[in-house]
Amino acid sequence: MSAPTPPRLLVVDDEPDLRTLYELTLLREGYDVESAETVEEAWAALQSRRFQLLITDMRLPDGTGLDLLRRLEDAGRGEKGIVITAYGSAENAVEALKAGAYDYLTKPVDLRQFRAVVASALGRTPSDGARAARPAEARHALPPRRALDRMVGDSVALQQVRSLVGKVARSMAPVLVHGESGTGKELVARAIHELSPRHAMPFVAVNCGAIPETLLEAEFFGYRRGAFTGAVEDREGFFQAAQGGTLFLDEIGDLPLAMQSKLLRAVQERAVRPLGAPAELAVNVRIVSATHKDLAAEVHAGRFRQDLFYRLNVIEIVVPPLRERLGDLPAIAAAVLERIAGDAGVSPPPVLSAEALAHLSRYAFPGNVRELENLLHRAVTLAGGSVVECRDLGLPEVAFADSAHLDLEMAVPDPGRAAATEVPLPSDLAAYLDQVEREILERALERHRYNRTAAGASLGLSLRQMRYRMARLGIGSGDD
Numbered sequence: 001m002s003a004p005t006p007p008r009l010l011v012v013d014d015e016p017d018l019r020t021l022y023e024l025t026l027l028r029e030g031y032d033v034e035s036a037e038t039v040e041e042a043w044a045a046l047q048s049r050r051f052q053l054l055i056t057d058m059r060l061p062d063g064t065g066l067d068l069l070r071r072l073e074d075a076g077r078g079e080k081g082i083v084i085t086a087y088g089s090a091e092n093a094v095e096a097l098k099a100g101a102y103d104y105l106t107k108p109v110d111l112r113q114f115r116a117v118v119a120s121a122l123g124r125t126p127s128d129g130a131r132a133a134r135p136a137e138a139r140h141a142l143p144p145r146r147a148l149d150r151m152v153g154d155s156v157a158l159q160q161v162r163s164l165v166g167k168v169a170r171s172m173a174p175v176l177v178h179g180e181s182g183t184g185k186e187l188v189a190r191a192i193h194e195l196s197p198r199h200a201m202p203f204v205a206v207n208c209g210a211i212p213e214t215l216l217e218a219e220f221f222g223y224r225r226g227a228f229t230g231a232v233e234d235r236e237g238f239f240q241a242a243q244g245g246t247l248f249l250d251e252i253g254d255l256p257l258a259m260q261s262k263l264l265r266a267v268q269e270r271a272v273r274p275l276g277a278p279a280e281l282a283v284n285v286r287i288v289s290a291t292h293k294d295l296a297a298e299v300h301a302g303r304f305r306q307d308l309f310y311r312l313n314v315i316e317i318v319v320p321p322l323r324e325r326l327g328d329l330p331a332i333a334a335a336v337l338e339r340i341a342g343d344a345g346v347s348p349p350p351v352l353s354a355e356a357l358a359h360l361s362r363y364a365f366p367g368n369v370r371e372l373e374n375l376l377h378r379a380v381t382l383a384g385g386s387v388v389e390c391r392d393l394g395l396p397e398v399a400f401a402d403s404a405h406l407d408l409e410m411a412v413p414d415p416g417r418a419a420a421t422e423v424p425l426p427s428d429l430a431a432y433l434d435q436v437e438r439e440i441l442e443r444a445l446e447r448h449r450y451n452r453t454a455a456g457a458s459l460g461l462s463l464r465q466m467r468y469r470m471a472r473l474g475i476g477s478g479d480d
């Protein structure tokens, strides 16, 4: 997969408040963070995978941070270590450096310094706490007012989406965008924002499924200095960051019930109260949310609050899967190839051979446009020339085991027929299902910046189950 893997960090502290504070700070810097409370728990994590950096408290219930550093050294491991020592204990700090620590910090930890030391250990420049450093936002950053242009395709379905976007952009009404993963829901949300009177104000994209439950409130509403142990500076939340603009809540169906209540309150009151703040702050934010889940069914099952559902779903925009609007495929593929060529400074852009296009048109695209983009990126690299052929696409043959052929000319949106003919019966069900599972796991990992815990949780799997499945299917977890 093409997304760069963020550095993976292990935080070890037995004090929940401090652990939360470190995790929150590091997540905001775009790192992939895991945590442990004891030497043994940390060691178990270190044995099962590689990290780039270990950040550990000196005093732990079953030993010290130095024990961890020594074990790493004995095992010839390359992880750097930062040790957090009690205020005034110079010996401890020296001992830590002697034991091979990259650096040490003393309590109470100054977060600015904390970020700087971590960045330096990883050979990076700290983001200075800027929101722009959030990978989720940076990943999709587009020039202003470009989202609508970027939304390629003339199928009836897409024309309807475009016309709805134009209509709803003017109002403040909350919009719920519904569609499978990778269909372009975020593009729709950005287009609404860019066409709205708020276009000069911020667009803040939040993947609700990627934030650990314990950090949700602080992330959404911010916190004040002193709100919890170690909160030494004020931090704004997503609502404040989106002030005057649009807050895009992706994967809203993944929000835990407790947080749903708090969000409902913020939306109703148009005010938020940062953790530790004496009073509420008025916020003027337009909410656009998105989900691939059937939220009505989630309400029915008691997993989503009905009152919040009604609040967010004032206007619904449905983005159909790519396989139901295959007529858009040639134009989207051409636009994507143009973009890839533009990024690489290549001209003219490569084109798909007729057979390659026909081949693609028989594929079900479970990952929709995003999958098409990834596939074309890979294909262009393999093709190395100006024409992308069938063999460069690397589509699993199992997906085509049945020779059902769909003529491109006939590829008009027709959900009924699509379901019946475009997913051929496989000749090897086990291999086919493995391939489907592999793609789902890879997409979830990519979406959650290769954090297996979050990716697994988004699929209803524990970390253990996730690891097992990845190992079975031979999926690497980035750098280990």
Ligand SMILES: Nc1ncnc2c1ncn2[C@@H]1O[C@H](COP(=O)(O)OP(=O)(O)OP(=O)(O)O)[C@@H](O)[C@H]1O
Residues within 6 Å of the ligand: 150, 151, 152, 153, 179, 180, 181, 182, 183, 184, 185, 186, 187, 188, 250, 290, 292, 332, 335, 369, 370, 373, 447
């Ligand atoms: N109609 C389209 N034309 C061209 N590119 C598109 C189109 N729709 C989506 N894309 C591209 O496909 C990729 C996925 O789109 P986007 O992130 O908006 O999907 P999503 O539904 O929000 O995905 P997820 O549910 O996984 O968050 C983006 O790079 C986007 O630019």
